[in-house]
Amino acid sequence: MITTLIASEKMSIIFAFSIIQFANNFFMKAYFDNVATTPIAPEVATSMNNVLTDFYGNPSSSHHFGRIAKTMIEKARTKIGRFLNVAPTEIVFTAGGTEANNLAIVGSVDSLNIKHIISSPIEHKAVLYPLEALAKKGVETHFVDIEPNGAVCAKSLETLLQKFPGSLVSLMHANNEIGTLLSMKDTAGLCHKYDAIFHCDMVQTIGHYEIDLKKLGVDLASCSAHKFHGPQGVGLLYINKEKIRISPILRGGSQESNMRSGTENIPGIIGMKTAFEHAHDNMEAAQNQVTHLKEYLAKELITNVPGISFAANSDKGGLYTILTVVFPEFGIDTEMMLMNLDIRGIAASGGSACSSGSTKISHVAKQLNISPTRAVIRFSFSMFNTKSEVDYCISKIINIMEQVKS
Ligand SMILES: Cc1ncc(COP(=O)(O)O)c(C=O)c1O
Structure with missing residues (x-):
């Protein structure tokens, strides 16, 4: 019984990944998981x-x-x-x-x-x-x-x-x-x-x-x-x-x-x-560009998604490469939100990506008393990100939220 359950769970994960893989062929790609790892220069x-x-x-x-x-x-x-x-x-x-x-x-x-x-x-x-x-x-x-x-x-x-x-x-x-x-x-x-x-x-x-x-x-x-x-x-x-x-x-x-x-x-x-x-040669330019992208994403999300907030005020300061978004409760959790973004070609993260791809509620979100029913998504940037990627990401977030609501 247990082995059958595990097998069916594995099958559904493989099925979900196949759908994402298939969908990825049709969408633009945007990589916002630079805290997990950055593209090599x-x-x-x-x-x-x-x-x-x-x-x-x-x-x-x-x-x-x-x-x-x-x-x-x-x-x-x-x-x-x-x-x-x-x-x-x-x-x-x-x-x-x-x-x-x-x-x-x-x-x-x-x-x-x-x-x-x-x-x-x-x-x-x-x-x-x-x-x-x-x-x-x-x-x-x-x-x-x-x-x-x-x-x-x-x-x-x-x-x-x-x-x-x-x-x-x-x-x-x-x-x-x-x-x-x-x-x-x-x-x-x-x-x-x-x-x-x-x-x-x-x-x-x-x-x-x-x-x-x-x-x-x-x-x-x-x-x-x-x-x-x-x-x-x-x-x-x-x-x-x-x-x-x-x-x-x-x-x-x-x-x-x-x-x-x-x-x-x-x-x-x-x-x-x-x-x-x-890093040394590009430090100031990278800092300016990344800060600008982060602030732009934060501003657009505030304008377009009522009830959105940012963990630890990450929109107002802290490390310039990280914006951790706490979505209002709208029916999907962190894992589902990440999957929806992934289907649309957007890579972000919920919590730390370093531990075996696990996206269960992170020890940091728990410490900050963030409700597990709210999706917490970390967008992290590098100098290789562009404004058009951020625009794409915003449009897809709005699109996901509209789809879930309807
Ligand atoms: C703060 C922090 N410490 C340590 C590590 C582990 O580094 P590495 O992946 O090089 O083992 C990470 C990776 O994400 C990290 O973010």
Whole structure:
């Protein structure tokens, strides 16, 4: 009986996907899921292609093929270090943001004998799940209060720091679902007042703002290349070497100064370096263009959809790439709304897309007490989006709402 039910559920999902696939042939495509991943920039692809075809040496080999590969990695490290204003030795290349977060948290707990971690209930799962795993080993996590607008309550952070001085604090720079920004400098100041180590998941902000990690005062910072037109599967962790040493979590080789075993992903690292250059060269133009598109979508939705609102006031500020729309109750939930958009060629997201395509109500929406009967859709933009895509999206949203009503 149960197997028949599962089989029929699987069949209906396959059927729904086939309809979407078929419908997609007739509609324009508009990609508004840039927080999940961004399209790769052409110059990034070119730089990676050169490496893939011409530089295949293993950087750990002592012959000249290996030496060339090693030199390329070290040059990339120096260049990226300059963009972030850190020493090249403070950068550990990883397989993306998830690994960087795990390395920061598990690595500092192991080496610094951390017993208390302070974090927030609306972090990415790449922080929350390692915290859950560490709880089983006796490391306690204490969550700060979250303000109604999604911001970390500074008072609650200070209260926890007073209670647990010397903790590891892990708070994200920009929330990936609602775009709320953390004041990094103030948070770093508060952490250091109570001898705490400050780790920041900066996956959604590095490559979108000019970032000076030394000025911000953060001790550990995670970054992922595919969030700013670089390749998937590569990122980095910054470790403030003047202050801390952490333990590796992957063992088996001496790569990355013993901090991350495994043959380096050279095409990925070179692609990430080019993505940093691309971000730096286009920063202001991208910020202006994306902010304009976001504001335009928000304005048009307010005009055309009565009762619409925006989670955590994402229309008024926060990360400029995110607009999280809370639709009025009109008979379809987040999942149905996403499917209706998808049928019309529009890619957006409900909550975090990082966990197996699941669109069930997100932990962030729950924290903000958003009713599960209201569709919550995150539209996220990049410099490759256009106004005509936004116009198309608005017309299709109006169209979906009219169809449901009638
Ligand atoms: C805030 C945040 N942290 C971490 C991650 C994980 O990064 P990666 O996909 O590179 O593992 C994501 C991905 O969406 C994210 O948004």
